[in-house]
Amino acid sequence: MSLQAGGPMVERWHPPAQPHGVGLGRLPAEPVLEGESGADPMNSVLGKVRPILEAFTADDSALPLAELVRRSGVAKATVHRLAQELVTWGLLEREGCDYRLGLRLFELGQRVHRQRILREAVQPYMEDLLLITRETIHFAIHDSLDVVYLDKIFPHRGLNAESRVAGRLPLYCTGTGKAILAHSPPSLFVDVVRHGLKPVTRHTVVSPGRLRAQLDRIREEGIALETEEIRLGYASLAVPVFAGRTSLVGALSITAPTYRMDAAGHATALRTAALGIGRSLT
CATH class of the missing domain: 3.30.450.40 (GAF domain)
Structure with a gap:
Protein backbone atom coordinates (compact mmCIF):
# COMPACT_ATOMS: atom_id res chain seq x y z
CA MET A 1 0.00 0.00 0.00
CA SER A 2 1.43 3.38 -0.92
CA LEU A 3 0.84 6.59 1.01
CA GLN A 4 -0.05 9.63 -1.07
CA ALA A 5 1.59 13.03 -0.74
CA GLY A 6 -0.10 15.11 1.91
CA GLY A 7 -1.31 11.93 3.62
CA PRO A 8 -0.12 10.27 6.81
CA MET A 9 3.43 10.74 7.95
CA VAL A 10 5.69 7.71 8.22
CA GLU A 11 8.66 7.55 10.59
CA ARG A 12 10.76 4.65 9.43
CA TRP A 13 14.31 3.58 8.67
CA HIS A 14 15.24 3.47 4.98
CA PRO A 15 18.65 1.93 4.26
CA PRO A 16 20.95 3.99 1.99
CA ALA A 17 22.95 2.42 -0.81
CA GLN A 18 25.92 0.54 0.54
CA PRO A 19 29.21 2.21 -0.46
CA HIS A 20 31.52 -0.24 -2.17
CA GLY A 21 34.48 -1.40 -0.19
CA VAL A 22 33.71 0.51 3.00
CA GLY A 23 34.82 -1.45 6.05
CA LEU A 24 35.14 -0.93 9.75
CA GLY A 25 38.88 -1.38 9.71
CA ARG A 26 40.64 -3.08 12.61
CA LEU A 27 40.58 -2.24 16.26
CA PRO A 28 43.99 -1.72 17.77
CA ALA A 29 45.26 -4.99 19.17
CA GLU A 30 45.71 -5.11 22.92
CA PRO A 31 47.66 -7.82 24.70
CA VAL A 32 45.65 -10.40 26.61
CA LEU A 33 47.52 -11.70 29.63
CA GLU A 34 47.02 -15.14 31.07
CA GLY A 35 44.36 -15.12 33.76
CA GLU A 36 42.67 -11.93 32.52
CA SER A 37 39.46 -13.56 31.27
CA GLY A 38 37.59 -12.02 34.21
CA ALA A 39 39.04 -8.53 33.71
CA ASP A 40 36.81 -5.46 33.73
CA PRO A 41 35.42 -5.12 30.17
CA MET A 42 35.66 -1.32 30.51
CA ASN A 43 39.45 -1.74 30.33
CA SER A 44 39.22 -3.03 26.76
CA VAL A 45 39.08 -0.79 23.70
CA LEU A 46 35.48 -1.84 22.96
CA GLY A 47 34.61 -1.27 26.61
CA LYS A 48 35.60 2.37 26.13
CA VAL A 49 34.05 2.78 22.66
CA ARG A 50 30.61 1.67 23.86
CA PRO A 51 30.03 4.46 26.43
CA ILE A 52 31.34 7.01 23.93
CA LEU A 53 28.76 5.97 21.34
CA GLU A 54 26.02 5.60 23.97
CA ALA A 55 26.72 9.11 25.26
CA PHE A 56 24.55 10.43 22.41
CA THR A 57 20.81 10.63 22.95
CA ALA A 58 18.14 10.85 20.27
CA ASP A 59 17.91 14.60 20.95
CA ASP A 60 21.62 15.30 20.42
CA SER A 61 22.63 16.59 17.01
CA ALA A 62 26.28 16.88 18.06
CA LEU A 63 28.37 16.88 21.24
CA PRO A 64 31.67 18.61 22.11
CA LEU A 65 34.59 16.53 23.31
CA ALA A 66 34.19 17.74 26.90
CA GLU A 67 30.58 16.51 27.00
CA LEU A 68 31.58 13.12 25.55
CA VAL A 69 34.16 12.82 28.31
CA ARG A 70 31.62 13.78 31.00
CA ARG A 71 28.89 11.42 29.80
CA SER A 72 31.11 8.44 28.98
CA GLY A 73 33.30 8.56 32.06
CA VAL A 74 36.33 7.77 29.88
CA ALA A 75 39.57 9.74 30.19
CA LYS A 76 39.79 12.81 27.93
CA ALA A 77 42.93 11.66 26.10
CA THR A 78 41.33 8.27 25.41
CA VAL A 79 38.08 9.81 24.19
CA HIS A 80 40.00 12.13 21.89
CA ARG A 81 42.04 9.27 20.42
CA LEU A 82 39.11 6.88 20.00
CA ALA A 83 36.87 9.60 18.58
CA GLN A 84 39.39 10.20 15.82
CA GLU A 85 39.43 6.49 14.98
CA LEU A 86 35.62 6.32 15.07
CA VAL A 87 35.51 9.22 12.61
CA THR A 88 37.87 7.30 10.32
CA TRP A 89 35.56 4.27 10.46
CA GLY A 90 32.47 6.41 9.84
CA LEU A 91 30.90 5.58 13.23
CA LEU A 92 31.27 9.23 14.24
CA GLU A 93 31.33 12.37 12.11
CA ARG A 94 33.14 15.62 12.88
CA GLU A 95 31.21 18.89 12.82
CA GLY A 96 33.62 21.70 13.62
CA CYS A 97 34.85 20.92 17.11
CA ASP A 98 31.86 18.67 17.85
CA TYR A 99 31.05 15.04 17.10
CA ARG A 100 27.85 13.35 15.97
CA LEU A 101 26.88 9.74 15.27
CA GLY A 102 27.95 8.63 11.81
CA LEU A 103 25.99 7.26 8.89
CA ARG A 104 27.92 4.00 9.14
CA LEU A 105 26.02 3.12 12.32
CA PHE A 106 22.74 3.65 10.45
CA GLU A 107 23.91 1.40 7.61
CA LEU A 108 24.93 -1.37 9.99
CA GLY A 109 21.56 -1.18 11.73
CA GLN A 110 19.79 -2.01 8.49
CA ARG A 111 21.61 -5.33 8.30
CA VAL A 112 19.94 -6.77 11.41
Missing part, protein backbone atom coordinates in the same frame (compact mmCIF):
# COMPACT_ATOMS: atom_id res chain seq x y z
CA HIS A 113 17.97 -9.53 9.71
CA ARG A 114 15.26 -10.14 12.31
CA GLN A 115 14.24 -6.50 12.58
CA ARG A 116 14.20 -6.03 8.81
CA ILE A 117 11.92 -9.04 8.29
CA LEU A 118 9.58 -7.87 11.05
CA ARG A 119 9.33 -4.34 9.63
CA GLU A 120 8.49 -5.67 6.19
CA ALA A 121 5.79 -7.90 7.68
CA VAL A 122 4.12 -5.27 9.86
CA GLN A 123 4.14 -2.28 7.52
CA PRO A 124 1.02 -3.12 5.43
CA TYR A 125 -1.03 -3.88 8.54
CA MET A 126 0.12 -0.71 10.29
CA GLU A 127 -0.87 1.33 7.24
CA ASP A 128 -4.30 -0.33 7.21
CA LEU A 129 -4.75 0.52 10.90
CA LEU A 130 -3.72 4.11 10.26
CA LEU A 131 -6.32 4.48 7.53
CA ILE A 132 -9.02 2.97 9.76
CA THR A 133 -8.23 4.85 12.97
CA ARG A 134 -6.36 8.01 11.84
CA GLU A 135 -4.26 7.62 15.00
CA THR A 136 -0.58 6.87 15.69
CA ILE A 137 0.40 3.23 15.16
CA HIS A 138 3.43 1.56 16.77
CA PHE A 139 5.14 -1.79 16.51
CA ALA A 140 7.58 -2.58 19.31
CA ILE A 141 9.81 -5.46 20.33
CA HIS A 142 11.22 -6.47 23.70
CA ASP A 143 14.85 -5.83 24.63
CA SER A 144 16.03 -6.27 28.21
CA LEU A 145 13.59 -4.30 30.42
CA ASP A 146 12.40 -1.99 27.63
CA VAL A 147 10.40 -1.92 24.46
CA VAL A 148 12.21 -0.73 21.35
CA TYR A 149 10.02 0.90 18.69
CA LEU A 150 10.74 -0.84 15.42
CA ASP A 151 8.23 1.17 13.41
CA LYS A 152 5.85 4.09 13.85
CA ILE A 153 3.42 5.80 11.49
CA PHE A 154 1.17 8.70 12.32
CA PRO A 155 -1.25 11.19 10.78
CA HIS A 156 -0.53 14.91 10.75
CA ARG A 157 -2.72 15.55 13.78
CA GLY A 158 -1.73 14.84 17.36
CA LEU A 159 1.88 13.80 16.79
CA ASN A 160 3.17 11.69 19.67
CA ALA A 161 6.61 12.96 20.66
CA GLU A 162 7.32 10.42 23.42
CA SER A 163 8.14 7.55 21.08
CA ARG A 164 10.48 7.40 18.11
CA VAL A 165 11.75 4.68 15.82
CA ALA A 166 14.65 2.89 17.58
CA GLY A 167 13.67 4.67 20.82
CA ARG A 168 13.24 2.86 24.13
CA LEU A 169 10.59 3.10 26.82
CA PRO A 170 10.01 0.93 29.92
CA LEU A 171 8.01 -2.28 29.64
CA TYR A 172 5.92 -1.59 32.75
CA CYS A 173 4.30 1.71 31.73
CA THR A 174 3.70 1.48 27.98
CA GLY A 175 0.84 -0.23 26.17
CA THR A 176 3.15 -2.32 24.00
CA GLY A 177 5.35 -3.10 27.00
CA LYS A 178 2.43 -4.30 29.12
CA ALA A 179 1.17 -6.50 26.25
CA ILE A 180 4.64 -8.06 25.95
CA LEU A 181 5.20 -8.36 29.69
CA ALA A 182 1.83 -10.07 30.19
CA HIS A 183 2.78 -12.84 27.75
CA SER A 184 6.42 -13.26 28.80
CA PRO A 185 7.89 -15.68 31.37
CA PRO A 186 7.26 -14.69 35.02
CA SER A 187 10.99 -14.14 35.49
CA LEU A 188 10.79 -11.01 33.33
CA PHE A 189 8.18 -9.50 35.66
CA VAL A 190 10.48 -10.27 38.61
CA ASP A 191 13.39 -8.54 36.85
CA VAL A 192 11.29 -5.47 36.03
CA VAL A 193 10.10 -5.12 39.63
CA ARG A 194 13.61 -5.70 41.00
CA HIS A 195 14.95 -2.94 38.76
CA GLY A 196 12.33 -0.55 40.17
CA LEU A 197 9.02 0.86 39.00
CA LYS A 198 9.74 4.57 38.65
CA PRO A 199 6.92 7.05 37.98
CA VAL A 200 7.00 8.77 34.59
CA THR A 201 3.73 10.65 35.22
CA ARG A 202 1.44 10.81 38.24
CA HIS A 203 -0.61 8.00 36.67
CA THR A 204 2.26 5.53 36.21
CA VAL A 205 1.57 2.25 38.03
CA VAL A 206 4.48 1.76 40.44
CA SER A 207 2.89 -0.85 42.72
CA PRO A 208 4.02 -4.42 41.86
CA GLY A 209 0.64 -5.72 43.01
CA ARG A 210 -1.32 -3.36 40.77
CA LEU A 211 0.98 -4.08 37.83
CA ARG A 212 0.55 -7.83 38.33
CA ALA A 213 -3.24 -7.39 38.40
CA GLN A 214 -3.05 -5.40 35.16
CA LEU A 215 -1.01 -8.12 33.48
CA ASP A 216 -3.44 -10.82 34.65
CA ARG A 217 -6.31 -8.89 33.09
CA ILE A 218 -4.34 -8.36 29.85
CA ARG A 219 -3.69 -12.11 29.58
CA GLU A 220 -7.37 -12.81 30.15
CA GLU A 221 -8.67 -10.19 27.69
CA GLY A 222 -5.85 -10.34 25.15
CA ILE A 223 -5.50 -6.56 24.96
CA ALA A 224 -3.74 -3.86 27.01
CA LEU A 225 -4.95 -0.33 27.68
CA GLU A 226 -2.46 2.17 29.11
CA THR A 227 -3.82 5.58 30.08
CA GLU A 228 -1.54 8.56 30.77
CA GLU A 229 1.21 6.41 32.33
CA ILE A 230 3.87 7.58 29.87
CA ARG A 231 2.44 10.92 28.72
CA LEU A 232 -0.37 13.00 30.17
CA GLY A 233 -3.37 13.29 27.89
CA TYR A 234 -2.56 10.16 25.85
CA ALA A 235 -3.60 6.52 25.94
CA SER A 236 -2.45 3.40 24.10
CA LEU A 237 -4.30 0.24 23.16
CA ALA A 238 -1.96 -2.69 22.44
CA VAL A 239 -2.01 -6.39 21.57
CA PRO A 240 0.77 -8.99 21.50
CA VAL A 241 1.90 -10.33 18.13
CA PHE A 242 2.72 -14.03 17.87
CA ALA A 243 4.40 -15.98 15.08
CA GLY A 244 2.49 -19.23 15.24
CA ARG A 245 0.60 -19.93 18.45
CA THR A 246 3.21 -19.26 21.11
CA SER A 247 6.23 -17.40 19.72
CA LEU A 248 5.92 -13.80 20.95
CA VAL A 249 7.62 -11.42 18.50
CA GLY A 250 6.39 -7.99 19.64
CA ALA A 251 3.35 -5.82 20.18
CA LEU A 252 1.17 -3.59 18.02
CA SER A 253 -0.54 -0.48 19.39
CA ILE A 254 -2.79 2.47 18.65
CA THR A 255 -1.94 5.69 20.52
CA ALA A 256 -4.34 8.63 20.72
CA PRO A 257 -5.31 11.53 22.98
CA THR A 258 -7.43 10.20 25.84
CA TYR A 259 -10.51 12.14 24.72
CA ARG A 260 -10.28 10.51 21.28
CA MET A 261 -9.27 6.96 22.22
CA ASP A 262 -11.99 4.55 21.11
CA ALA A 263 -10.82 1.36 22.79
CA ALA A 264 -13.99 -0.61 22.08
CA GLY A 265 -14.15 0.54 18.47
CA HIS A 266 -10.47 -0.05 17.69
CA ALA A 267 -9.98 -3.39 19.48
CA THR A 268 -11.26 -5.60 16.67
CA ALA A 269 -9.13 -3.89 14.01
CA LEU A 270 -6.06 -4.10 16.24
CA ARG A 271 -6.54 -7.82 16.94
CA THR A 272 -7.17 -8.54 13.26
CA ALA A 273 -3.96 -6.74 12.25
CA ALA A 274 -1.95 -8.67 14.87
CA LEU A 275 -3.32 -11.99 13.58
CA GLY A 276 -2.46 -10.98 10.02
CA ILE A 277 1.11 -10.13 10.99
CA GLY A 278 1.44 -13.43 12.81
CA ARG A 279 0.24 -15.39 9.78
CA SER A 280 2.70 -13.58 7.53
CA LEU A 281 5.58 -14.61 9.80
CA THR A 282 4.81 -18.35 9.79
Whole structure:
Protein backbone atom coordinates (compact mmCIF):
# COMPACT_ATOMS: atom_id res chain seq x y z
CA MET A 1 0.00 0.00 0.00
CA SER A 2 1.43 3.38 -0.92
CA LEU A 3 0.84 6.59 1.01
CA GLN A 4 -0.05 9.63 -1.07
CA ALA A 5 1.59 13.03 -0.74
CA GLY A 6 -0.10 15.11 1.91
CA GLY A 7 -1.31 11.93 3.62
CA PRO A 8 -0.12 10.27 6.81
CA MET A 9 3.43 10.74 7.95
CA VAL A 10 5.69 7.71 8.22
CA GLU A 11 8.66 7.55 10.59
CA ARG A 12 10.76 4.65 9.43
CA TRP A 13 14.31 3.58 8.67
CA HIS A 14 15.24 3.47 4.98
CA PRO A 15 18.65 1.93 4.26
CA PRO A 16 20.95 3.99 1.99
CA ALA A 17 22.95 2.42 -0.81
CA GLN A 18 25.92 0.54 0.54
CA PRO A 19 29.21 2.21 -0.46
CA HIS A 20 31.52 -0.24 -2.17
CA GLY A 21 34.48 -1.40 -0.19
CA VAL A 22 33.71 0.51 3.00
CA GLY A 23 34.82 -1.45 6.05
CA LEU A 24 35.14 -0.93 9.75
CA GLY A 25 38.88 -1.38 9.71
CA ARG A 26 40.64 -3.08 12.61
CA LEU A 27 40.58 -2.24 16.26
CA PRO A 28 43.99 -1.72 17.77
CA ALA A 29 45.26 -4.99 19.17
CA GLU A 30 45.71 -5.11 22.92
CA PRO A 31 47.66 -7.82 24.70
CA VAL A 32 45.65 -10.40 26.61
CA LEU A 33 47.52 -11.70 29.63
CA GLU A 34 47.02 -15.14 31.07
CA GLY A 35 44.36 -15.12 33.76
CA GLU A 36 42.67 -11.93 32.52
CA SER A 37 39.46 -13.56 31.27
CA GLY A 38 37.59 -12.02 34.21
CA ALA A 39 39.04 -8.53 33.71
CA ASP A 40 36.81 -5.46 33.73
CA PRO A 41 35.42 -5.12 30.17
CA MET A 42 35.66 -1.32 30.51
CA ASN A 43 39.45 -1.74 30.33
CA SER A 44 39.22 -3.03 26.76
CA VAL A 45 39.08 -0.79 23.70
CA LEU A 46 35.48 -1.84 22.96
CA GLY A 47 34.61 -1.27 26.61
CA LYS A 48 35.60 2.37 26.13
CA VAL A 49 34.05 2.78 22.66
CA ARG A 50 30.61 1.67 23.86
CA PRO A 51 30.03 4.46 26.43
CA ILE A 52 31.34 7.01 23.93
CA LEU A 53 28.76 5.97 21.34
CA GLU A 54 26.02 5.60 23.97
CA ALA A 55 26.72 9.11 25.26
CA PHE A 56 24.55 10.43 22.41
CA THR A 57 20.81 10.63 22.95
CA ALA A 58 18.14 10.85 20.27
CA ASP A 59 17.91 14.60 20.95
CA ASP A 60 21.62 15.30 20.42
CA SER A 61 22.63 16.59 17.01
CA ALA A 62 26.28 16.88 18.06
CA LEU A 63 28.37 16.88 21.24
CA PRO A 64 31.67 18.61 22.11
CA LEU A 65 34.59 16.53 23.31
CA ALA A 66 34.19 17.74 26.90
CA GLU A 67 30.58 16.51 27.00
CA LEU A 68 31.58 13.12 25.55
CA VAL A 69 34.16 12.82 28.31
CA ARG A 70 31.62 13.78 31.00
CA ARG A 71 28.89 11.42 29.80
CA SER A 72 31.11 8.44 28.98
CA GLY A 73 33.30 8.56 32.06
CA VAL A 74 36.33 7.77 29.88
CA ALA A 75 39.57 9.74 30.19
CA LYS A 76 39.79 12.81 27.93
CA ALA A 77 42.93 11.66 26.10
CA THR A 78 41.33 8.27 25.41
CA VAL A 79 38.08 9.81 24.19
CA HIS A 80 40.00 12.13 21.89
CA ARG A 81 42.04 9.27 20.42
CA LEU A 82 39.11 6.88 20.00
CA ALA A 83 36.87 9.60 18.58
CA GLN A 84 39.39 10.20 15.82
CA GLU A 85 39.43 6.49 14.98
CA LEU A 86 35.62 6.32 15.07
CA VAL A 87 35.51 9.22 12.61
CA THR A 88 37.87 7.30 10.32
CA TRP A 89 35.56 4.27 10.46
CA GLY A 90 32.47 6.41 9.84
CA LEU A 91 30.90 5.58 13.23
CA LEU A 92 31.27 9.23 14.24
CA GLU A 93 31.33 12.37 12.11
CA ARG A 94 33.14 15.62 12.88
CA GLU A 95 31.21 18.89 12.82
CA GLY A 96 33.62 21.70 13.62
CA CYS A 97 34.85 20.92 17.11
CA ASP A 98 31.86 18.67 17.85
CA TYR A 99 31.05 15.04 17.10
CA ARG A 100 27.85 13.35 15.97
CA LEU A 101 26.88 9.74 15.27
CA GLY A 102 27.95 8.63 11.81
CA LEU A 103 25.99 7.26 8.89
CA ARG A 104 27.92 4.00 9.14
CA LEU A 105 26.02 3.12 12.32
CA PHE A 106 22.74 3.65 10.45
CA GLU A 107 23.91 1.40 7.61
CA LEU A 108 24.93 -1.37 9.99
CA GLY A 109 21.56 -1.18 11.73
CA GLN A 110 19.79 -2.01 8.49
CA ARG A 111 21.61 -5.33 8.30
CA VAL A 112 19.94 -6.77 11.41
CA HIS A 113 17.97 -9.53 9.71
CA ARG A 114 15.26 -10.14 12.31
CA GLN A 115 14.24 -6.50 12.58
CA ARG A 116 14.20 -6.03 8.81
CA ILE A 117 11.92 -9.04 8.29
CA LEU A 118 9.58 -7.87 11.05
CA ARG A 119 9.33 -4.34 9.63
CA GLU A 120 8.49 -5.67 6.19
CA ALA A 121 5.79 -7.90 7.68
CA VAL A 122 4.12 -5.27 9.86
CA GLN A 123 4.14 -2.28 7.52
CA PRO A 124 1.02 -3.12 5.43
CA TYR A 125 -1.03 -3.88 8.54
CA MET A 126 0.12 -0.71 10.29
CA GLU A 127 -0.87 1.33 7.24
CA ASP A 128 -4.30 -0.33 7.21
CA LEU A 129 -4.75 0.52 10.90
CA LEU A 130 -3.72 4.11 10.26
CA LEU A 131 -6.32 4.48 7.53
CA ILE A 132 -9.02 2.97 9.76
CA THR A 133 -8.23 4.85 12.97
CA ARG A 134 -6.36 8.01 11.84
CA GLU A 135 -4.26 7.62 15.00
CA THR A 136 -0.58 6.87 15.69
CA ILE A 137 0.40 3.23 15.16
CA HIS A 138 3.43 1.56 16.77
CA PHE A 139 5.14 -1.79 16.51
CA ALA A 140 7.58 -2.58 19.31
CA ILE A 141 9.81 -5.46 20.33
CA HIS A 142 11.22 -6.47 23.70
CA ASP A 143 14.85 -5.83 24.63
CA SER A 144 16.03 -6.27 28.21
CA LEU A 145 13.59 -4.30 30.42
CA ASP A 146 12.40 -1.99 27.63
CA VAL A 147 10.40 -1.92 24.46
CA VAL A 148 12.21 -0.73 21.35
CA TYR A 149 10.02 0.90 18.69
CA LEU A 150 10.74 -0.84 15.42
CA ASP A 151 8.23 1.17 13.41
CA LYS A 152 5.85 4.09 13.85
CA ILE A 153 3.42 5.80 11.49
CA PHE A 154 1.17 8.70 12.32
CA PRO A 155 -1.25 11.19 10.78
CA HIS A 156 -0.53 14.91 10.75
CA ARG A 157 -2.72 15.55 13.78
CA GLY A 158 -1.73 14.84 17.36
CA LEU A 159 1.88 13.80 16.79
CA ASN A 160 3.17 11.69 19.67
CA ALA A 161 6.61 12.96 20.66
CA GLU A 162 7.32 10.42 23.42
CA SER A 163 8.14 7.55 21.08
CA ARG A 164 10.48 7.40 18.11
CA VAL A 165 11.75 4.68 15.82
CA ALA A 166 14.65 2.89 17.58
CA GLY A 167 13.67 4.67 20.82
CA ARG A 168 13.24 2.86 24.13
CA LEU A 169 10.59 3.10 26.82
CA PRO A 170 10.01 0.93 29.92
CA LEU A 171 8.01 -2.28 29.64
CA TYR A 172 5.92 -1.59 32.75
CA CYS A 173 4.30 1.71 31.73
CA THR A 174 3.70 1.48 27.98
CA GLY A 175 0.84 -0.23 26.17
CA THR A 176 3.15 -2.32 24.00
CA GLY A 177 5.35 -3.10 27.00
CA LYS A 178 2.43 -4.30 29.12
CA ALA A 179 1.17 -6.50 26.25
CA ILE A 180 4.64 -8.06 25.95
CA LEU A 181 5.20 -8.36 29.69
CA ALA A 182 1.83 -10.07 30.19
CA HIS A 183 2.78 -12.84 27.75
CA SER A 184 6.42 -13.26 28.80
CA PRO A 185 7.89 -15.68 31.37
CA PRO A 186 7.26 -14.69 35.02
CA SER A 187 10.99 -14.14 35.49
CA LEU A 188 10.79 -11.01 33.33
CA PHE A 189 8.18 -9.50 35.66
CA VAL A 190 10.48 -10.27 38.61
CA ASP A 191 13.39 -8.54 36.85
CA VAL A 192 11.29 -5.47 36.03
CA VAL A 193 10.10 -5.12 39.63
CA ARG A 194 13.61 -5.70 41.00
CA HIS A 195 14.95 -2.94 38.76
CA GLY A 196 12.33 -0.55 40.17
CA LEU A 197 9.02 0.86 39.00
CA LYS A 198 9.74 4.57 38.65
CA PRO A 199 6.92 7.05 37.98
CA VAL A 200 7.00 8.77 34.59
CA THR A 201 3.73 10.65 35.22
CA ARG A 202 1.44 10.81 38.24
CA HIS A 203 -0.61 8.00 36.67
CA THR A 204 2.26 5.53 36.21
CA VAL A 205 1.57 2.25 38.03
CA VAL A 206 4.48 1.76 40.44
CA SER A 207 2.89 -0.85 42.72
CA PRO A 208 4.02 -4.42 41.86
CA GLY A 209 0.64 -5.72 43.01
CA ARG A 210 -1.32 -3.36 40.77
CA LEU A 211 0.98 -4.08 37.83
CA ARG A 212 0.55 -7.83 38.33
CA ALA A 213 -3.24 -7.39 38.40
CA GLN A 214 -3.05 -5.40 35.16
CA LEU A 215 -1.01 -8.12 33.48
CA ASP A 216 -3.44 -10.82 34.65
CA ARG A 217 -6.31 -8.89 33.09
CA ILE A 218 -4.34 -8.36 29.85
CA ARG A 219 -3.69 -12.11 29.58
CA GLU A 220 -7.37 -12.81 30.15
CA GLU A 221 -8.67 -10.19 27.69
CA GLY A 222 -5.85 -10.34 25.15
CA ILE A 223 -5.50 -6.56 24.96
CA ALA A 224 -3.74 -3.86 27.01
CA LEU A 225 -4.95 -0.33 27.68
CA GLU A 226 -2.46 2.17 29.11
CA THR A 227 -3.82 5.58 30.08
CA GLU A 228 -1.54 8.56 30.77
CA GLU A 229 1.21 6.41 32.33
CA ILE A 230 3.87 7.58 29.87
CA ARG A 231 2.44 10.92 28.72
CA LEU A 232 -0.37 13.00 30.17
CA GLY A 233 -3.37 13.29 27.89
CA TYR A 234 -2.56 10.16 25.85
CA ALA A 235 -3.60 6.52 25.94
CA SER A 236 -2.45 3.40 24.10
CA LEU A 237 -4.30 0.24 23.16
CA ALA A 238 -1.96 -2.69 22.44
CA VAL A 239 -2.01 -6.39 21.57
CA PRO A 240 0.77 -8.99 21.50
CA VAL A 241 1.90 -10.33 18.13
CA PHE A 242 2.72 -14.03 17.87
CA ALA A 243 4.40 -15.98 15.08
CA GLY A 244 2.49 -19.23 15.24
CA ARG A 245 0.60 -19.93 18.45
CA THR A 246 3.21 -19.26 21.11
CA SER A 247 6.23 -17.40 19.72
CA LEU A 248 5.92 -13.80 20.95
CA VAL A 249 7.62 -11.42 18.50
CA GLY A 250 6.39 -7.99 19.64
CA ALA A 251 3.35 -5.82 20.18
CA LEU A 252 1.17 -3.59 18.02
CA SER A 253 -0.54 -0.48 19.39
CA ILE A 254 -2.79 2.47 18.65
CA THR A 255 -1.94 5.69 20.52
CA ALA A 256 -4.34 8.63 20.72
CA PRO A 257 -5.31 11.53 22.98
CA THR A 258 -7.43 10.20 25.84
CA TYR A 259 -10.51 12.14 24.72
CA ARG A 260 -10.28 10.51 21.28
CA MET A 261 -9.27 6.96 22.22
CA ASP A 262 -11.99 4.55 21.11
CA ALA A 263 -10.82 1.36 22.79
CA ALA A 264 -13.99 -0.61 22.08
CA GLY A 265 -14.15 0.54 18.47
CA HIS A 266 -10.47 -0.05 17.69
CA ALA A 267 -9.98 -3.39 19.48
CA THR A 268 -11.26 -5.60 16.67
CA ALA A 269 -9.13 -3.89 14.01
CA LEU A 270 -6.06 -4.10 16.24
CA ARG A 271 -6.54 -7.82 16.94
CA THR A 272 -7.17 -8.54 13.26
CA ALA A 273 -3.96 -6.74 12.25
CA ALA A 274 -1.95 -8.67 14.87
CA LEU A 275 -3.32 -11.99 13.58
CA GLY A 276 -2.46 -10.98 10.02
CA ILE A 277 1.11 -10.13 10.99
CA GLY A 278 1.44 -13.43 12.81
CA ARG A 279 0.24 -15.39 9.78
CA SER A 280 2.70 -13.58 7.53
CA LEU A 281 5.58 -14.61 9.80
CA THR A 282 4.81 -18.35 9.79
